[in-house]
Amino acid sequence: MHDWIAAFTGLLPAWLAANLEWKQVVLIAMTPIFLLAFGAEWRVMAQRGRAQSFSLPDIMANLNLGLAYQVFELIAYTLVTASLVGWFWQHRLFDMPITVWTVPLLFVFMEFCYYWFHRASHRIRWFWAAHVVHHSEERMNMTTAMRQSLLYSVTGWWLFFMPMVLLGVPPEVVFVLYACDLTWQFFIHTESIGKLPAWMEYWLNTPSNHRVHHARNPEYIDRNYGGVLIIFDRWFGTYAEESAPVDYGIVRQVRSRNLLVLNFHEFIDMWRDAARPGPLWLRLQHLWRAPEWVRPGPSTDVAPASRAESQTR
Structure with missing residues (x-):
């Protein structure tokens, strides 16, 4: 893997090669396949008489959110993230060999990092302020996977993968593996496929x-954080099997398709809650407590609308 990444990078100007965001390179390259898969999904569901699973305004909102996310991720990586990731790489402890034998193990390591990133994105409001965008869709189809936030780089998704870099895995390898993880996840945002064989349901997302x-x-809330593997959910007690019919969306649903509202509503509400009068230590806890956390004491009677918006898991 590292050899072909290096070969491709060698064809690029030095500045671009040094700032290439490999996660986005892979996802952008996969976009035509994603759209073809969505077309096939729509046809299958229409033939089953379930075209109501698709809403054109929602699909357009998902596609626009995905496009904005891809563009902003590239800009953020070029201007800021690449330098920060480079700092971790310069301070790595080892040089990890990248071979056909180590890549599967590194993928499991990446999946472990992703599990904790995803879990934090639900249980820490700072990260939820970005991730909430993805969960605000009330239908499930493959375009839901494209429903992403501009704020991921701001809130620091990449930090969760820096243990791999510190242990000597080249950043481009880390982000290609992460892109493979996200690619798999695109295809599982669907109602067109029922339950798979038991062994697959046990091991895979x-x-x-x-x-x-x-x-x-x-x-079902706050369950099944895995990307490709579901085994870490089973080990850490966050697994739930699909039994009752699924009601998609967030508890306090955002009734908007406006890209700015979808991207920033929870981020703004978080800072509003933190700005309310009270002890500084309690105010700052709105940033790292769970999204549903309310401040103890008389201040809980202030700004109920803002608090309600934070309970959107």
């Missing part, structure tokens, strides 16, 4: 397992 993750049913 399947469409059934991921439908649970997108549910606002009380028994």
Whole structure:
């Protein structure tokens, strides 16, 4: 893997090669395949009489959010993230060999990092302020995977993968592996596929397992964080099997398709809550507490609308 990455990078100008965001390179290259897969999904669902699973305004909002996300990620990586990632690489402890034998193990390591990134994105409001965009869709189809936030680079998604870089995995390898993880996830945002064989449901994040993750049913909230693998959810007690029908969306649904509202509503509400009068230590906790956390004491009677917006998991 590292050899062909290096070969491709060698064809580029030095400045561009040094600032190439490999996650986005892979995702952009996969976009035509993503769109073809969505077309096939729509046809299958229409033939089953379930065309109501698709809403053109929602699909357009998803595609626009995905495009804005891809553009902003490239800009953020070029201007800021590449330098920060480069700092971790310069301070690595080892040089990890990249071979046909180590890549599968590194993928599992990356998946472990992704599990904790995804779990934090639900249980820490700072990260939820970006991730909430993805969960605000009330339908499930493959374009839902494109429903992403401009704020991911601002909130620092890449930090969760820096343990790999510090242990000597080249950043481009880390981000290509992460892109492969995200590619798999595109295809499991669907209702066109039921449950797969039991062994696949046990080990992998399947469409059934991921439908649970997108549910606002009380028994499903904050479950199934895995990307490609679901095994870490089983080990760490966050797994739930799809049993009851899934109700998609967030608890306090955002009734908007405006890109600015979708991207920034929770981020703004978080800072509004932190700005309310009270002890500084309690105010700052709005940034790292769970999204549903409310400040103890008399201040809980202030700005109920803002607090309600924070309970959007």
